[in-house]
Amino acid sequence: GKGAKEFDKEEVAKHRTKETGIWVTYKDGVYDVTKFVEQHPGGAARLMLAAGGAIDPFWAMYQQHNNDQVKGMLEEYRIGRLKGGAAAPVADPYANEPARLPALIVRSQKPMNSETPKELLVGSLITPNELFYVRNHLPVPHVDAATYRLRVEGEGVRTMELSLEELQTRFRRHSVTATLQCTGNRRNDFNLTQRPVKGLEWDGGSISTAVWSGVRLRDVLLAAGLEDDNPDVAHIQFEGLDTDMASQCYGASVEVDKAMDPQGDVLLAFEMKGAPLPADHGYPVRVVVPGVAGCRSVKWLGKIVASDQESASFWQRKDYKAFSPSVDWHNVDWESAPAIQNMPVTSHICEPLSGAAIDDDEVTVKGYAWSGGGQGIIRVDVSADGGATWHTAELNKVPQKRGRGWAWALWEATVPLPKGAKGAVQLVAKATDESYNTQPEQAAPIWNLRGVNCNSWHRVSVNVQ
Ligand code: MTE
Structure with missing residues (x-):
């Protein structure tokens, strides 16, 4: 039957192209994945790295493959068994991960992806460092601050290598309070539309706020000789x-105008709330791009390149983009949409939690609201009747100038429950930013295949006693 045939390694290694067919092995199975390559959510190029050999080391690195759905998909392509059986198991590339608080809600262990519990998100305007959400794509690198060098190169700049000390002493120090949010924050709301999306199952906790300290990217680029409005540099x-x-x-890029904007506040940060960056958040140096999707704030920064091109990385070109609901994995043209930079206005109810029992005639609702591009939050409206009537929440935020509202607002409203309400009552929140952008009512019309930029009204059902 299917899969009984035996192949040796040399035979498998001959199948590395469309013409010969593309074969891989996993444990002792041999698979012909020629038909699957173009549909690989991680990109065809990534899968081709494994063509003709074992995918085991790749799956050890990208452990999102380790689930029954992916393994079941692979089994559909089985053509036989590896002669001599499986190769020796691969060493775990995640063996040296930093310690983390058990309070973080883990969505994937390897790489670490964890969100901040909602009760703690609304606990303080500045998220404690240990509770800041973590979004890693790869194992955490262990960087020695003593030998660390930041390299600056590319168009219109002199190549420069800076030690951590030079970075800290040659440039003026700046601090910026900025919220980082993953583009996939609130992805689960798309899953509620009955049209599931691929990706980490983020609830509303892949967002946090820190006081970042470091030096301005602009100052470092100027020191490397980059001139404002150099026509050869776009990214x-x-x-x-x-x-x-x-x-x-891991790589990403931002537009040069944001990087060089004296009011853009893009930092090369080495401190978070006055402490050296924790290992999970980019020790010793990370980029912080305020107002922009978290994915562009590259951690463990090794190199800065001035270029007429965007970063060639998978994450810049083929991942963090949003499309029409009519586009799905079989017809997506990644080049047809720009990389997400500024993110849309959003809000989230953090208290009460879904399903909470309310034994009162009013309910106190708490949450956060944030908008990209420095558009500070001016208002949050809360409803306790599914959006028929609204109450304006009180905002708590750090003072920031118009156009530089990089930090979220926390908010709170005490709202009367509908007269005689019993059983399920839907609480709703929607925020408005200083450009008077507000959130769309429904998630379905903004559904997109990667499940990013979810910003529909946030709804929580509570149980009135
Ligand atoms: N930088 C590197 N080098 N590697 C990464 O995996 N993840 C990005 C970004 N920078 C990432 C990175 C993504 S998708 C996000 S949302 C933020 O880091 C998360 O930052 P945090 O883990 O400090 O919350």
């Missing part, structure tokens, strides 16, 4: 020191 690319087994690093 500033960042490379992380975290790499996979093919030595591919």
Whole structure:
């Protein structure tokens, strides 16, 4: 039957192209994945790295593959068994991860992806460092601050290498209070539309706020000789020191206008709330791009490149983008949409939790609201009748100038429950930013295949006694 045939390694290694067919092995199975390559959510190029050999080391690195759904998909392509059986198990690339608080809600262990519990999000305007959400794509690199060098290169700049000490002493120090949010924050609300999306199952906790201290990216680029309005430079690319087994690093870029904007507040940060950056958040140096999707704030920063091109990384070109609900994995043209930079206005109810029992005639609702591009929050409206009537919440936020509202607002409203209400009551929140952008009512019309930029009204059902 299917899968009974035996192949040796040499035979498998001959199948590395469309013409010969693309084969891989996993444990002792041999698979012909030619038909699947183009649909690989991690990109065809990534899968091709494994063509003709074992995918085991790749799956050890990208452990989102380790679930029954993915394994079941692979089994559909089985053509036989590896002669001599499976190769020796692969060493775990995640063996040296930093310690983390058990309070974080883990969505994936390897790489670490964890969100801040909602009760703690609304606990303080500045999230405690140990509770700041973690979004890693690869194992945390261990960087020695003594030998660390930040390299600056590319168009219109002199190549420069800076030690941590030079970075800290040659440039003026700045502090910025900024919220980081993952583009996938609130992704679960798309799953509620009955049209599931691929990705980490983020609830509303992949967002946090810190006081970041460091030096301005602008100042470092100026020191490297970059001039404002240099026509040869359109993007500033960042490379992380975290790499996979093919030595591919995490990377992203932002537009040069944001990087060079004296009011853009883009930092090369080495401190979070006055303490050295924790290992999970980019020790010793990370980029912080206020107002922009978290994915562009590259951690463990190794290199800055001035270029006429965006970062060539998978995450810049083929991942953090949003499309029409009519686009799905079979017809997506990644080049047809720009990389997400500024994110849309959003809000989230953190208290009460879904299903909470309310034994009163009113309810106190708490949450956060944030908008991208420095558009501070001016108002949050809360409803206790599914959106028929609204109450304005009280805002708690750090003072920030118009256009530089990088930090979220926390908010609170005590709202009367509908007269005689019993059983399920829907609480709703929607925020408005200083450009009077507000949130769309429903998630379905903004559904997109990667499940990013979810910002529909946030709804929580409570149980009135
Ligand atoms: N930088 C590197 N080098 N590697 C990464 O995996 N993840 C990005 C960004 N920078 C990432 C990175 C993403 S998608 C987000 S949302 C933020 O870091 C998360 O930052 P945090 O883990 O400090 O919350």
